[in-house]
Amino acid sequence: EPEVTQTPSHQVTQMGQEVILRCVPISNHLYFYWYRQILGQKVEFLVSFYNNEISEKSEIFDDQFSVERPDGSNFTLKIRSTKLEDSAMYFCASSVSESSYEQYFGPGTRLTVT
Amino acid sequence: DQQVKQNSPSLSVQEGRISILNCDYTNSMFDYFLWYKKYPAEGPTFLISISSIKDKNEDGRFTVFLNKSAKHLSLHIVPSQPGDSAVYFCAAGDKTSYDKVIFGPGTSLSVIP
Numbered sequence: 001e002p003e004v005t006q007t008p009s010h011q012v013t014q015m016g017q018e019v020i021l022r023c024v025p026i027s028n029h030l031y032f033y034w035y036r037q038i039l040g041q042k043v044e045f046l047v048s049f050y051n052n053e054i055s056e057k058s059e060i061f062d063d064q065f066s067v068e069r070p071d072g073s074n075f076t077l078k079i080r081s082t083k084l085e086d087s088a089m090y091f092c093a094s095s096v097s098e099s100s101y102e103q104y105f106g107p108g109t110r111l112t113v114t
Numbered sequence: 115d116q117q118v119k120q121n122s123p124s125l126s127v128q129e130g131r132i133s134i135l136n137c138d139y140t141n142s143m144f145d146y147f148l149w150y151k152k153y154p155a156e157g158p159t160f161l162i163s164i165s166s167i168k169d170k171n172e173d174g175r176f177t178v179f180l181n182k183s184a185k186h187l188s189l190h191i192v193p194s195q196p197g198d199s200a201v202y203f204c205a206a207g208d209k210t211s212y213d214k215v216i217f218g219p220g221t222s223l224s225v226i227p
Contacts, residue, residue, distance in 0.1 A: 043203060043217040056214050091157050101146050105157030
């Protein structure tokens with residue numbers, strides 16, 4: 001069964017460093033998303049991406065964040081200058097169409113900023 | 115900004131009994147609702163959804179009920195199984211913004227054998 005994959009599973013970085021989190025969405029899906037979940041808190045929407053551009057973003061998704069689909073398969077989230085409060089699980093998701101309520105989530109990347 | 119609320123952080127149920135997970139929302143613009151299940155170290159998994167034009171949707175052991183006037187929905191699991199033990203997230207969105215799904219804080223369900 002097709003699934004969303006994410007790498008790495010755990011990333012440790014120092015404050016101020018740049019990190020890139022990678023995702024491979026399901027191949028026939030057209031809509032891509034990033035969410036994060038700070039430990040003990042709820043899953044929060046960050047950004048959605050369609051047709052090579054951001055379609056929606058939350059107030060969390062400020063200038064330090066960017067997303068890219070550099071080739072036909074990968075979807076990346078870059079955090080330019082990490083802060084301690086960026087430590088969280090980051091989930092990538094994809095859906096087949098805009099009207100599909102069902103988003104398929106990857107297993108997540110645990111980002112630890114020290 | 116708690117547009118989607120799950121007021122019970124945890125719930126314990128005996129195997130074979132019914133599990134009822136509740137969710138309340140404040141935004142009257144929401145017109146579709148979803149339930150996701152999440153195991154530790156995994157991403158959320160879609161369970162079931164309901165559109166605001168319906169008041170019930172059933173899929174096997176899972177049934178979601180929607181009461182629009184009360185801005186309340188619930189997920190019923192019958193019969194509950196130990197493998198159902200997980201965190202359950204209620205989520206909501208509106209058709210003007212399909213992309214942006216708002217999650218509740220989750221309810222941790224333990225099904226006791």
